[in-house]
Amino acid sequence: MTEEIRSESLMNFKDRFREFLPVVVDVETAGLEPETDAILEVSMMTLKIDEKGRFVPDEQFSANIRPFPGSQIKKANIDFLNIDPFDESRNLVSEEDAFIPMFKAISKKLKPSGCKRAVLVGHNGHFDLGFLNAVTKRLNYKRSPFHPFSVIDTASLSMFVMGHSVLIKACLAAGIEFDQNKAHGAAYDTQKEAELFCYLLNRYTTFCGIPEPIKIEIDYNNKKAEE
Numbered sequence: 697m698t699e700e701i702r703s704e705s706l707m708n709f710k711d712r713f714r715e716f717l718p719v720v721v722d723v724e725t726a727g728l729e730p731e732t733d734a735i736l737e738v739s740m741m742t743l744k745i746d747e748k749g750r751f752v753p754d755e756q757f758s759a760n761i762r763p764f765p766g767s768q769i770k771k772a773n774i775d776f777l778n779i780d781p782f783d784e785s786r787n788l789v790s791e792e793d794a795f796i797p798m799f800k801a802i803s804k805k806l807k808p809s810g811c812k813r814a815v816l817v818g819h820n821g822h823f824d825l826g827f828l829n830a831v832t833k834r835l836n837y838k839r840s841p842f843h844p845f846s847v848i849d850t851a852s853l854s855m856f857v858m859g860h861s862v863l864i865k866a867c868l869a870a871g872i873e874f875d876q877n878k879a880h881g882a883a884y885d886t887q888k889e890a891e892l893f894c895y896l897l898n899r900y901t902t903f904c905g906i907p908e909p910i911k912i913e914i915d916y917n918n919k920k921a922e923e
Contacts, residue, residue, distance in 0.1 A: 707906055708745070710810030717811035717841075718743055718848060719802055720753075720890040721818050722882045723827045724777055726763065727770040730830035734763035735791065736779050737882035740798050741890045742805055751897045753890040757801055758883040759794035760786040764834065777880050791831050799832075803841045814841040819863050819889050821847035850889055853896050863888060870895045 709717050720741040727733025737760050744754040763769060763781050774781060782788075802814050818824040825847050832840045854866035863885065867874040872891050878884040 707749070708810060709743075711909070712906070713811070713815065715810065715812045716815040716843065716846075717802075717806055717809050717813070718817045718893070719814045719842070720886050720893060721816045721821075721824050721828065722886040722889060723824050724779065724880060724882045725827060726773050726781055727768055728773075728823075729768070730826040732768045733773075734767035734769055734781060735761050735827055735831060736763070736774075736777065736781055737761060738794055738798070739882040739886035740802065741886050742802070743890065743894065749901075751894045753887065753894065755801075756883070756886065757798045758886070759798075760788050761794050762788040762790055764791050792835055795831055795835065796837060799837065799840055803839065806841060813843050815843050815846055815848060817848045817850065817889065817893050819849070819885070819892075820851045821849045848893070850893050850896070854892065857896055857899075863892070867892055 720743070722737075722739050723735050724737040725733055725735050737758070739756060739758040741756040742754040743751050746752050769781055780786075806812065806814065816825050816828065825842070825845070828840075828842060829844060850866070851861045851863075854869075855861040858866060858869040860866045860869050864874045864876060864879060867888050870892055872888065872895065874888060875884070
């Protein structure tokens with residue numbers, strides 16, 4: 697996009713996302729069941745705000761993962777992805793060696809941003825969050841930075857804004873280059889989802905400005921406040 701964010705639209709992550717830090721996440725899996733099916737690839741990308749107040753992609757973390765012991769491998773899934781789950785030439789690492797360093801890296805970015813937790817940004821993000829929560833449970837990792845059930849879903853946002861929910865179509869509609877031969881790789885899809893999310897966010901901010909903060913203090917323990 698060519699429009700510049702208005703100077704009065706400058707805002708930090710803490711204020712713009714209610715103390716949540718958006719992190720783009722994509723997983724490629726050997727099935728659809730988070731509790732039983734193997735995670736084959738994961739990638740996470742943080743965002744930053746540039747000198748013109750635009751949201752842009754920042755740092756990326758990626759890993760190819762060795763299926764956890766006893767996990768299920770669905771042939772239809774690996775045929776679709778064209779991935780050999782046991783090919784050690786892909787520099788496979790365990791779930792522990794993949795996810796815990798990523799979780800720690802994301803956690804280190806929370807305090808400088810003023811945010812309390814990360815929120816997953818993903819294309820059909822609840823799918824990715826389901827696998828993220830499942831691996832967190834398998835590893836018995838108590839300090840995941842991610843909110844356990846909230847996501848920002850770029851598929852829904854793209855459908856709303858541009859009438860397309862398929863990632864490649866949404867990217868092309870936004871003027872983002874997309875190589876179909878690289879699709880369904882976690883690292884590449886994460887890059888494109890980050891570009892798409894930034895496009896949507898910057899476009900909204902350019903034309904609509906920053907949402908007005910809600911200054912009313914709400915007592916959530918007061919039932920009358922909920923009615």
